[in-house]
Amino acid sequence: MGGKPQTANIDNRLRHPLSANAELIAQLPVDMVIDNYFYEHARNLYGDVPAESVMFAAKGETATWADYTEPTRELGVLIDNPKMAEDYIVQSQKDIQLASQQFKERYPKAKKFAVVQFADANNMRMYVANSLFQPALEQMDRELVVLGKGNNWGFVPIRMGDLAQLDDETCLLIIDPLSPITRAEIDDSLIWQRLGYGNTRCVGELPPVWIYGGMSSLVSLANNLSDVSLKGGEVL
Structure with a gap:
């Protein structure tokens, strides 16, 4: 979401506080830094610039739409533009609904x-109910199938053999990146071959998505799913 020209987050080059350049931060034309609790320990780098924390994450065992709309509204208040936040929420929901419609037309x-x-x-990591x-x-009228309760980051570690617990109607979405070496090892795995993904079971790959990107990540994920190429099973 945009904001006042003078208001900005720490840019991508500074997301890792250990490699942050204090001189560069001092030169940034900002009147506020909006971070999250992961980066509060780096606030001494901001000097006299005020900082506020906004976090996009599940507040309970299951992530909800409100877990993303409420922090967006907080951002709107912080940049003195609540209407921009509301407009962004409305537009994001419309974008997700459009992506949902496109996906349903391709893979009903x-x-x-x-x-x-x-x-x-x-x-692997399996993303579960407390992830984005x-x-x-849910906004796309689709179901997330999980194998266990997630940690604070919204995933549970599993092994390939655990995928056998999924029913044949569940399509497996693999989040990239997937290195050529790992891809070749997966293809050569007897377990993978017996699971039948790409043949008797549905599988697809999605581009990476920033887990803590808020509403924009929800929209990106929906758009990625609307463009995904699925194969196997009975999805075609």
């Missing part, structure tokens, strides 16, 4: 999804 049978990201060929995938899929 695909209604249940499990979302994973591979660490290596046998270990829950409200995004």
